Amino acid sequence: MNETKVTSRRGSGRKQTSVPTLRSVSKATSRPLAEQVYFSLCHGLMAGQVAPGRGLSSRTLASAWGISPTPVRDALKRLESQGVLESRTKSAFYVRKPNQDEFAEIKEIRLSLEGLAVEKAALIADASDLERVRAINDQYSASLRQSD
Numbered sequence: 001m002n003e004t005k006v007t008s009r010r011g012s013g014r015k016q017t018s019v020p021t022l023r024s025v026s027k028a029t030s031r032p033l034a035e036q037v038y039f040s041l042c043h044g045l046m047a048g049q050v051a052p053g054r055g056l057s058s059r060t061l062a063s064a065w066g067i068s069p070t071p072v073r074d075a076l077k078r079l080e081s082q083g084v085l086e087s088r089t090k091s092a093f094y095v096r097k098p099n100q101d102e103f104a105e106i107k108e109i110r111l112s113l114e115g116l117a118v119e120k121a122a123l124i125a126d127a128s129d130l131e132r133v134r135a136i137n138d139q140y141s142a143s144l145r146q147s148d
Helices: 033-046 058-065 069-081 100-124 127-147
Strands: 055-057 085-087 092-095
Touching: 033 069, 055 058, 058 069, 069 085, 069 092
Parallel strands: none
Antiparallel strands: 055 092, 085 092
């Protein structure tokens, strides 16, 4: 799916909210819109395109995608039921900020999973894989030096 960044229009004197860069949705596929919206939002959350504390409006997102607010609202409510979002007002959802205990748990899980992933990758890596990893590491190191 393509990623698009679109801006919302101001309506009825409400505060304008910007739309994060998210995967597009399409009425031209057999996949339900609510499911496409849900997966687009999940991808945006996991990729860091939708930061903790960020507000999401079903109307703004629907307008940006050019679809009805109903599938957007369904996807937002699904994420709310999973504890990812919380609603503070009738029409706005916010990305939950993990508390200190949740953050520690996430960190512990990631360290375990990432260590396991490195271990598994090391067992099947060949010389060209290691060369690509070295090149990526060199780019990362150079970018860190430049940001100083």
